[in-house]
Amino acid sequence: MVSDIFGISVSALQAFQAAMAVTSNNIANASTPGYSKESVVLSAAAPQSNGTASVGSGVNLTATTRAFNQATNNQLNTSQSSLGQLNSLQTYTSQIDNIVGTTAGGISTALQDFYSAWSAVANTPTSAATRQALIGKAQSVANSFSRISSQLNGLNTDINTRITADVQQINSIGASISKLNQQIVVSTAQAGGSPPNTLLDQRDKLVSDLSSLIGVSTTTDTNGALNVFVGNGQPLVLQGTTTTLTTVGNPFNSAQLEISSSTAAGNVISGYITSGDLGGLLAARTQAIRPVQNQLGQIATAFSQAVNSQQNAGLDLGGQFGANLFSVGGPSATASSKNTDNTSVAVSIANVGALTANDYVLSYKAGAYSLTRSSDGSTVALSGAGTVASPLTADGLSIVVSATPASGDQFLIQPTAQAAGSFAAVLTDPSKIAAAGAVQTSAANSNVGNATISSGTVLNAANPNLLNTTSIQFITPTTYSVNGAGSFAYTAGANISLNGWQVAISGTPAAGDTFTVASNAGGTGDNRNALASANQQTQGILANGTTSVNGAVSSLITGIGSEAQQVNTAQAAQSAVNTQAQKNVQSVSGVNLDEEAASLLQWQQSYQAAAQALKIGSSLFQSLLTAVQAA
């Protein structure tokens, strides 16, 4: 009977000691990341029967369990993936926001200065100083385009570095998980099915870390091993083995790193990775950097084309047609590294107004070409045959294919991606600025009538006869001849076009009155071309003539701001979601010190009580001994 008391008390002392150890361990790990609060499971030992009644035989510590809820934990992991994606995306959207947003030193200031410099040239066309200033402003426009472009390229390089680092870390976490899997399977089997809590905590912590790098999904096998999948179901960990992720060059651009899986045979799986830090990096590239680079390129292309063609239509101080002020890289077309032949594609701009800021993929399959937009995969209507005589045309582009490609060949067409980076001011000689119009008109002093001739505009600077001297002589007050030939009806104020120019004669001419249209080579004080150049500031030269250069810059700024704002808002919202998910997990698995203090007290008191029972047992036994001795 007394031995029962001893046995029961000792079992209780052991159980409560263990319970206090578990509680102390909880307190010790209160700040350990990934630690799940543990608790003891006590059960009454099997009762012993003395024939009439059964008496309990003490307490057993049957298990130490961890407080863990897979569903809440999965929720946290998913939320962490989303947050990771938004965090890394935000890094880039806010950098772009800062790069483009600061108006001082930005493109729009440079453009304003450039057009003002044209006005200054128009005010004093012969002044070398104003011409030199214009060259300087042109240079700073080019600089601001290429500076922003190189900053964006810097971001791309940065993304490559971070992708490599992320992939390394993902692989190393994957390896750790597979190692833990092996240990968990072994120790679960050894301990007779009792869970190895610390190992499980560690593994869950690794999955959580992994999920902030890349979105994952997991399954647990019956033996306790965890399988981890990424992207579109590519395995990262299967039981005790790891499938590593690798970085490969983009088929169209080897300098751009993409993600591949060693099971995917070199196939790019970047498109499936949409969350986690890695997902954010990939999204930043396609969603934040490329559109800006393409739009900048579109602006640079249209701007340079407009300025240059006006330059080409006027005469410089030496009486020569103006030289190009800017040079800009044209569209690029890259064959996929997976193409099976060497067909190449040449792309040129047919209509700068119809140009968009998109990238395209040209595919050849089953004898037909198709063109899709890279941004959304939508198909663009294509016409032509791809030959020099009949190029493929779409969205302002003209595409010539060198030979019939193999079926399945793909080409990436980037109309404007390189434009901003390669944008340069190429004119350095101030006297080569074409401020003057190409032609000038005059009325003979011997004219008797009061008709006047307009100063003349150039319609087609490429006309080889543009600068030929043409005389318009009135045969009668209502008919005129051109260079002594023909007889044309005269309408006052109507345009007369010839050799690429256009003039208007108005008023009442007399028979014999003569007007002359000739080269303006000596007209160094003329500013018509400079005026036309300055006026381009407000002219629609993009988007089919609806958007001015500055308008395009404004909408670029608004677009970048909206994108950054949207990401900021989403990031803030996701942060809140993530905090809630953390709270949920912590409310299940976290260690509350007050609670542990109470447990500690509880176990202490239980322990003291059990010790007291032992003491009573001992005194019972002593009473018995005393009784026996006395007798």
Add this chain to the structure above:
Amino acid sequence: MRVTQSLNQAQFLAALTQIESNLSQTQNQISSNLAFTTPSQNPVAAGSVNNYDQALAQSQQYDANANSAQTRLSTEDSALSQVQTELQTLRDLALQANNGSVSSEGHTAIAAQATQIQNSLLSLANTQDGNGEYIFGGFSTTNRPFALTAGGASYAGDQGQRQVQVAAGQTIADGDNGNIVFNQIKTGNGTFDASAAAGNTGTGVLGASAVQNPAAYDGGTYAVNFTAANTYEVRDSANVLVTSGTYTSGQSIAFRGVQVTLSGQPAAGDSFTVAPSTNQSIFTTVQNLVTALQTGTGTSATQAKLNNSLGNAINNIDQALAQTSNVRATIGARLNTITTQQSVSSSQQIQLKASISSLQSLDYASAITALDLQNTTLSASMQAYTLTQGLTLFKYL
């Protein structure tokens, strides 16, 4: 719900970081006086401000253009005002010489003065602006436009007229070419020019001439021939007789809507021509005047010839004066346009600046209220933290 100390701590830190970041942004706004410093803070306003900035810069550029045109037009106007003074002096000299009592020495002296005026006019026609551009050269502003020749002056400029942008869609000429100002001056009365034939032997001197009936005037060339000292006939260019009559000195002869006055006594065979006005350079007019003055006046016939030449010269000088006035009137109109445009653009700029300011400038009242609130929140959360951190059961064990 169970709350754990470690989560509490982390959340408090996160909240503190957020409050401090907001506080720093508000401080930044207050110190820069900008409602937003990156487009993401207000994307639409950032785009609009960029547009307004451009409109403002453009408007300021238009002002600069207008100032440049104003300077150039003022230079031209003052040159033309001097041209008028010179022409007026020349006209007075011609009138003085036309007086029969002036001796041949007097004519020589007047010729010398006229030559002086010729040189002054030349120098005025070659006026340069502040940038060294010849203002009367048309587009050819770097070449000296006028140079004296035996018959007047040559013109090396062209007929270009430079325009300056003073507002969106509005240009204004910043000068007039020398050909218009000095060369395209109509002879005679501006419609037709009456002149005496070089070989006249009588003393007939042309007086005032005018178009009496514009509807009847056909712009043809007519000859008034004296068949006898007191008989004249008018023939057209096809030598068809138009009219004829008897002549007395001081009589006006009218035909086909025109009227010319003759005085003195023409000799039989003398002829006078009525032809449509042509353009003649002012320099040619002065040169002709000087040549006429330098030719002697020995006989009454040569005196009549001089008088006819001087009469022509005075007519032509009057035309030149009229032309100069016309050009000056257009300059005045352009200067007026510029002044109007300047006041329009200055109010436009105020409007634009107000628009930019309303989008971009900070509302200090609300910013400072926000700053105050953020400050309060920060100190309250700090206090809350220290209070709750002390709460633990372990204290009481």
